[in-house]
Amino acid sequence: MNWAWENREQVIDLTLTHAWLSAVPMVLGFAIALPIGWYASRHRRLRGTLLSFGSILYSIPSLPLFVILPGIIGTGFLSPVNVVVALTIYAAAIMVRSATDAFSSVSPAVLDAATATGYSSRQRGVGVELPLAGPVLLAGLRVVSVSTVSLVSVGALIGVSNLGSFFTDGYRRDFMTEILVGVVGIVVLALVFDALLVLAGRILMPWASLTRPAGVEA
Amino acid sequence: MSVVSDTVEWFSDGSHWSGDDGVPIRLLEHLGYSALTVGVAAAVAIPLGLWIGHTGRMRGVAVSVTGAMRAMPTLGLLTWFALISGIGLTAPILALVILAIPPLLAGAYSGLESVDRQTIDAARAMGMTEWQILTRVEIPLALPLLVGGIRSAVLQVVATATVAAYVGLGGLGRFIIDGQALSDYPRMVSGSILVIVLALALDAVFVGLQKIAVGGRAPAPATSST
Numbered sequence: 001m002n003w004a005w006e007n008r009e010q011v012i013d014l015t016l017t018h019a020w021l022s023a024v025p026m027v028l029g030f031a032i033a034l035p036i037g038w039y040a041s042r043h044r045r046l047r048g049t050l051l052s053f054g055s056i057l058y059s060i061p062s063l064p065l066f067v068i069l070p071g072i073i074g075t076g077f078l079s080p081v082n083v084v085v086a087l088t089i090y091a092a093a094i095m096v097r098s099a100t101d102a103f104s105s106v107s108p109a110v111l112d113a114a115t116a117t118g119y120s121s122r123q124r125g126v127g128v129e130l131p132l133a134g135p136v137l138l139a140g141l142r143v144v145s146v147s148t149v150s151l152v153s154v155g156a157l158i159g160v161s162n163l164g165s166f167f168t169d170g171y172r173r174d175f176m177t178e179i180l181v182g183v184v185g186i187v188v189l190a191l192v193f194d195a196l197l198v199l200a201g202r203i204l205m206p207w208a209s210l211t212r213p214a215g216v217e218a
Numbered sequence: 219m220s221v222v223s224d225t226v227e228w229f230s231d232g233s234h235w236s237g238d239d240g241v242p243i244r245l246l247e248h249l250g251y252s253a254l255t256v257g258v259a260a261a262v263a264i265p266l267g268l269w270i271g272h273t274g275r276m277r278g279v280a281v282s283v284t285g286a287m288r289a290m291p292t293l294g295l296l297t298w299f300a301l302i303s304g305i306g307l308t309a310p311i312l313a314l315v316i317l318a319i320p321p322l323l324a325g326a327y328s329g330l331e332s333v334d335r336q337t338i339d340a341a342r343a344m345g346m347t348e349w350q351i352l353t354r355v356e357i358p359l360a361l362p363l364l365v366g367g368i369r370s371a372v373l374q375v376v377a378t379a380t381v382a383a384y385v386g387l388g389g390l391g392r393f394i395i396d397g398q399a400l401s402d403y404p405r406m407v408s409g410s411i412l413v414i415v416l417a418l419a420l421d422a423v424f425v426g427l428q429k430i431a432v433g434g435r436a437p438a439p440a441t442s443s444t
Binding site: 055060067070077150170174176180187 | 222225288289292296297300301373376377380381384385394398403406407409410418425
């Protein structure tokens with residue numbers, strides 16, 4: 001691990017880039033999936049269609065998607081935007097299913113009670129449904145986080161720098177230490193993201209750790 | 219537009235459809251590697267997963283191992299193995315097998331767990347042996363999730379086999395990796411389209427198989443969240 005210390009500037013630099021390339025798709029994917037999931041939990045007929053569409057998007061392999069995106073959205077071939085857009089698609093595809101499950105798990109009796117106490121439909125959505133769906137949403141985000149952090153590294157194959165660049169560079173130079181540094185960096189980054197999500201969950205939903213609803217374990 | 223017309227041109231060029239580097243051979247290679255690795259992984263993971271699901275033993279270990287494997291960057295595993303074992307097919311094939319094991323294992327044990335305990339108790343009360351319970355009650359009822367696990371494994375392997383072209387594996391990924399080395403963008407796009415079509419086609423086949431597995435019964439629970 002001396003090598004990692006000697007090259008600490010590059011390690012830190014690539015770790016930050018990797019974190020950035022992972023965080024943006026997670027946030028965007030979540031923001032896109034939340035309203036779709038809420039809508040799908042309301043409309044049984046659309047639900048199947050939306051979920052199968054999500055599963056089709058998720059089954060597209062990542063490297064080919066990175067390659068064809070510039071031709072579709074007109075970005076430069078080496079642009080990190082391709083990776084961000086592709087990973088946003090995957091994040092949204094996983095998250096739509098979680099969000100649908102999350103909002104469907106809210107008991108209709110609670111919704112009726114909220115309406116009866118005079119909540120408007122917007123207040124009810126934000127003040128009642130969202131917090132109650134929270135634990136299942138968090139479980140979905142944790143799955144998205146692990147898979148996104150890991151998938152970013154494939155971007156190194158098309159020249160987008162991140163911790164995965166240690167894999168391609170280490171392979172070319174026949175230098176195993178560099179590859180190990182990349183693997184450790186990615187696993188640590190995934191653990192940090194996961195810990196941050198769990199922490200955010202504790203702070204935003206202090207009740208969830210006391211009464212753990214079924215389905216939280218992902 | 220030029221990307222589209224260049225790609226159409228690439229596909230209509232007859233020389234891309236014959237020889238060792240032609241589309242049919244690369245497609246067969248890709249399918250061959252995928253079938254081989256999923257086959258080997260299934261031979262290991264499905265019996266193990268059935269044993270875990272039937273006995274309930276080692277479940278905690280299986281859950282954490284499959285969870286940890288998801289964080290493993292596939293490109294890192296591929297390049298690492300390739301450096302250890304040198305040039306050849308062993309490293310990429312081994313990496314593909316390892317990556318296919320977690321979804322197969324999870325499909326098998328969560329499939330058995332989805333079977334109602336009362337059904338199993340009833341089978342036992344009727345005098346079925348443990349083997350009969352497994353083969354005639356648990357496996358048929360677990361089939362939708364079991365097939366779901368195979369579906370995830372196949373998609374994972376088809377995608378990773380593409381990436382494995384970087385460490386020398388054949389298959390459709392060659393068009394992408396070689397195309398990049400030669401700055402031949404139409405070749406990369408055409409290879410990508412072929413992989414995507416293959417993945418979607420295999421996914422559609424498995425959606426069909428899952429429907430058959432569910433059969434006339436009520437659909438299985440949609441998620442394997444436990």
